[in-house]
Amino acid sequence: MSNSQLTPGIVPARLPASTLxxxxxxxxxxxxxxxxRVAADRCYFCFDAPCMTACPTSIDIPLFIxxxxxxxxxxxxxxxxxxxxxxxxxxxxxxxxxxxxEACVREAAExxxxxxxxxxxxxxxxxxxxxxxPFTRAAPTGKKVAVVGAGPSGLACAHRLALKGHxxxxxxxxxxxxxxxxxGTATYKTVDDFAQxxxxxLLKIGGxxxxxxxxxxxxxxxxxxxxxxxxxxxxxxxxxxxxxxVPGEDLAGVQNAVDFIAGLRxxxxxxxxxxxxxxxxxxxxxxxxxxxxxSKLLGAENVTIVYRRGREKxxxxxxxxxxxxxxxxxxxxxxxxxxxxGEGKLAAVEFAYTEDTPEGLKLSSETFTLKADxxxxxxxxTLAGAPEGLGISGGKLALQPGQxxxxxxxxxxxxxxxxxxxxxxxxDAAEAIHASLMxxxx
Amino acid sequence: MAxxxxxxxxxxxxxxxxxxxxxxxxxxVNVRRAYEAGWGGVVWKTLGSxxxxxxxxxxxxxxxxWGADRRLLGLNNIELITxxxxxxxLREIKQVKRDWKDRALIISLMVPCDEDSWRDILARIxxxxxxxxxxxxxCPHGMAERGMGSAVGQVPEYIEMVTRWVKKHSRxxxxxxxxxxxSDIRKPAEAAKRGGADAVSLINTINSITSxxxxxxxxxxxxxxxxxxxxxxxxxxxxxxxxxxxxxxxxRETAGIPISxxxxxxTWRDAAEFMALGAGNVQVCTAAMTYGFKVxxxxxxxxxxxxxxxxxxxxxxxxxxAVPNVTDWQFLNLNYVTKAQISEADCIKCGRCxxxxxxxxxxxxxxxxxxxxxxxxxxCVACNLCVNVCPVENCITMVQLPKGQVDPxxxxxxxxxxxxxxxxxxxxxxxxx
Ligand SMILES: Cc1cc2nc3c(=O)[nH]c(=O)nc-3n(C[C@H](O)[C@H](O)[C@H](O)COP(=O)(O)OP(=O)(O)OC[C@H]3O[C@@H](n4cnc5c(N)ncnc54)[C@H](O)[C@@H]3O)c2cc1C
Ligand SMILES: Cc1cc2nc3c(=O)[nH]c(=O)nc-3n(C[C@H](O)[C@H](O)[C@H](O)COP(=O)(O)O)c2cc1C
Ligand code: SF4
Ligand code: SF4
Ligand code: SF4
Numbered sequence: 054m055s056n057s058q059l060t061p062g063i064v065p066a067r068l069p070a071s072t073l074x075x076x077x078x079x080x081x082x083x084x085x086x087x088x089x090r091v092a093a094d095r096c097y098f099c100f101d102a103p104c105m106t107a108c109p110t111s112i113d114i115p116l117f118i119x120x121x122x123x124x125x126x127x128x129x130x131x132x133x134x135x136x137x138x139x140x141x142x143x144x145x146x147x148x149x150x151x152x153x154x155e156a157c158v159r160e161a162a163e164x165x166x167x168x169x170x171x172x173x174x175x176x177x178x179x180x181x182x183x184x185x186x187p188f189t190r191a192a193p194t195g196k197k198v199a200v201v202g203a204g205p206s207g208l209a210c211a212h213r214l215a216l217k218g219h220x221x222x223x224x225x226x227x228x229x230x231x232x233x234x235x236x237g238t239a240t241y242k243t244v245d246d247f248a249q250x251x252x253x254x255l256l257k258i259g260g261x262x263x264x265x266x267x268x269x270x271x272x273x274x275x276x277x278x279x280x281x282x283x284x285x286x287x288x289x290x291x292x293x294x295x296x297x298x299v300p301g302e303d304l305a306g307v308q309n310a311v312d313f314i315a316g317l318r319x320x321x322x323x324x325x326x327x328x329x330x331x332x333x334x335x336x337x338x339x340x341x342x343x344x345x346x347x348s349k350l351l352g353a354e355n356v357t358i359v360y361r362r363g364r365e366k367x368x369x370x371x372x373x374x375x376x377x378x379x380x381x382x383x384x385x386x387x388x389x390x391x392x393x394x395g396e397g398k399l400a401a402v403e404f405a406y407t408e409d410t411p412e413g414l415k416l417s418s419e420t421f422t423l424k425a426d427x428x429x430x431x432x433x434x435t436l437a438g439a440p441e442g443l444g445i446s447g448g449k450l451a452l453q454p455g456q457x458x459x460x461x462x463x464x465x466x467x468x469x470x471x472x473x474x475x476x477x478x479x480x481d482a483a484e485a486i487h488a489s490l491m492x493x494x495x
Numbered sequence: 496m497a498x499x500x501x502x503x504x505x506x507x508x509x510x511x512x513x514x515x516x517x518x519x520x521x522x523x524v525n526v527r528r529a530y531e532a533g534w535g536g537v538v539w540k541t542l543g544s545x546x547x548x549x550x551x552x553x554x555x556x557x558x559x560x561w562g563a564d565r566r567l568l569g570l571n572n573i574e575l576i577t578x579x580x581x582x583x584x585l586r587e588i589k590q591v592k593r594d595w596k597d598r599a600l601i602i603s604l605m606v607p608c609d610e611d612s613w614r615d616i617l618a619r620i621x622x623x624x625x626x627x628x629x630x631x632x633x634c635p636h637g638m639a640e641r642g643m644g645s646a647v648g649q650v651p652e653y654i655e656m657v658t659r660w661v662k663k664h665s666r667x668x669x670x671x672x673x674x675x676x677x678s679d680i681r682k683p684a685e686a687a688k689r690g691g692a693d694a695v696s697l698i699n700t701i702n703s704i705t706s707x708x709x710x711x712x713x714x715x716x717x718x719x720x721x722x723x724x725x726x727x728x729x730x731x732x733x734x735x736x737x738x739x740x741x742x743x744x745x746x747r748e749t750a751g752i753p754i755s756x757x758x759x760x761x762t763w764r765d766a767a768e769f770m771a772l773g774a775g776n777v778q779v780c781t782a783a784m785t786y787g788f789k790v791x792x793x794x795x796x797x798x799x800x801x802x803x804x805x806x807x808x809x810x811x812x813x814x815x816x817a818v819p820n821v822t823d824w825q826f827l828n829l830n831y832v833t834k835a836q837i838s839e840a841d842c843i844k845c846g847r848c849x850x851x852x853x854x855x856x857x858x859x860x861x862x863x864x865x866x867x868x869x870x871x872x873x874x875c876v877a878c879n880l881c882v883n884v885c886p887v888e889n890c891i892t893m894v895q896l897p898k899g900q901v902d903p904x905x906x907x908x909x910x911x912x913x914x915x916x917x918x919x920x921x922x923x924x925x926x927x928x
Pocket of ligand 2 (some may be wrong): 515516517518540541570571572574575576577603631633674698699700726727728729730732757759760778779780781782882
């Protein structure tokens, strides 16, 4: 093998194929029947369950766990899917430690919550493995709805609309459906091409046409959609990436973390994905953690996340941070980049320590430099490419009722930027669209 | 989704899950919430005669036993019949029934053992539009001392007599609720049938003391330093109830009488088991008292899933399906030979099977130096103890020896069906020949 962890520069195949395969296997392997039974037995079937309140899609968690406990995982899956049609993906990618499991009463009692996420995966996997779709469509309504964006919000919206008997067309600019499920979330959370399998399974409801490779604003205009359809849903996600705004940002070797991750997700062979020897990631969210961890798993020798505020302010959960540390990623808190250094290509990054003052974050005079041949920017995504003339507030779409346009997911105001929130918003928009269309009809 | 609609002695309900007569069905507010949650029917908390209602204790009325994780396994109570005025109950029953016509509503009754008392109460409930009556011959505490409840239920002649009165003075379908505090459950069931009952329901609660306070030296629940026996119910009583249901379902005298199965029903599976043993529907009390009314949702989805898996489209296809397979010991096939088999892949090497067999059974499990466990086929009598004590479900299974194969324990080949009645060791079989 020619390359190793010590090879300088950005190169592929730093690790043997077998190690790469091992590194990218299922991060949290599925529960087997016995484990699921034991885990389910711990649930108290709480009244007005705190876990359920903490779930953005309000899955009836006590009920589905009880259904697992009584040996009916298919029924459990239906309970999940009736609230969250992407319950399979959410079981894999939800930061449960900040959502349902944080709220679980057994977290309070013993510091050990019921393993809701893994139980959800057990149930949804069981039903999906049968290849059957658990719902049937209502009678056709004759109404047509356009959904732009095939990410979790668009898919959830389309599914709920199709269920109600509407005819849905989804447009997405990417070659594959799935949004960040396909191009964003960590490889080891969604092994075995799960995102595509899930889309195919979801579409079995019928009544949904997916048109990929179509960009709103270029290939099709909002006005056309409004003319052709009875309603339009926008689930565009956040296509833009924030810039560092420091000198040297355009040096070769500086890259958006999301692009690196998308490349990794789409690579047929991980040994072809190039990664630096000294990787620096700037940011504090899931994107930063995922870029750093996966760089390490690809064989980078040194990977450092630099976040400008303290540990508790980091939007990636403590669990995610610990996961990064365990993988061998170093996290430096309270420092921000001031300069990217290098001759023609990246060589190092200079940081200044920060001070969190009442007037905001201030750079101190104390600086340090990290050697780097690859730098990932992960300081947030922004709304980009949204049609003109729509209401925008706080960098997100804020649509007025009466426009016959709805929005949900990362591009829309409200909620956190999570897969599960996108699903909830897409589903709820579909309900609102349905109410509006049927109200108008009768 | 399978159709769970049931027709029990002419009373229709959207599913076979009824709430048993008990605190969950004591008031309009509970019963409405129960119907909203999905319960197919309700047997109203037992009503007594007109006049001042009974009184309950004002200290604790429940005791319990728990399994791991404080899972409630058995509940014991010293509560009496309703302690609310008759008029209030009757008014509420009428209101609820008017709003919930598709759900079953049965009135449970317990009045003194004379014809006038029964005629009077039946007249009073006539215009509630309730679907039927259930005669509470079961309550084991408080009421029995007054010559009611299990005091009647333990004397078949009384059951027959009261049932006859009820059929004479009312056109309503009549269910007789049996007490398990009796040595042969078939006797009261036969009496109910003779009296003209449309159905029997069982079991009511079992006489019990759940625990003793070892500082105050009094049974729990303790009221001012004293305690009394209460009625036991919940998951722990299910095996007793299943047997009693099966006994009635398969007895020649009572076969075919509709049965409402009660006792420890907590999940869809419990319900399906009662139904397979002959119950046309089930009644539930403790599960609702432990988890709230919502627990019925799992019962509904689970039973429906099960029926779909089995290809049953109507609950009647399930009811009684296991009854022909309940037999007497003497008819069991003595040439059905199995051996325990341990799946090494599933075994977590706890050693429980080994020590159970070694110390208390047939010394048929070997512990090898690398701590793997192996069944000695030449010692294993297939008692099933290891299966029952193994913490891993399906880790130990029973494998049947095919016909003709030599059983290494006995050295004889497995033969055709043969039972005790013809066995050479049976003196009776020799005598018959
Ligand atoms: C690296 C990374 C890791 C993440 N990890 C997690 C995680 O572990 N758990 C979690 O809960 N969340 C995670 N998230 C967040 C989560 O992925 C998003 O919140 C979620 O995908 C948002 O869904 P969405 O439908 O709003 O948008 P997206 O998933 O972004 O989908 C939007 C879709 O719209 C399409 N589109 C955009 N503009 C146009 C246009 N003009 N014309 C046509 N199509 C267009 C895009 O191609 C895309 O397919 C992660 C995000 C990133 C970036
Ligand atoms: C607190 C309590 C009160 C009860 N009161 C009555 C009653 O008034 N009439 C009656 O027929 N059965 C009564 N029962 C018995 C139940 O209806 C039922 O037969 C018994 O609890 C077994 O069912 P389970 O195991 O589902 O609880 C009572 C049970 C409990 C726990
Ligand atoms: S909070 Fe925990 S114990 Fe309670 S219902 Fe939810 S998962 Fe079960
Ligand atoms: S359950 Fe309610 S009524 Fe009973 S003791 Fe507790 S608080 Fe009092
Ligand atoms: S009881 Fe079960 S798990 Fe334990 S040693 Fe025996 S076979 Fe293995």
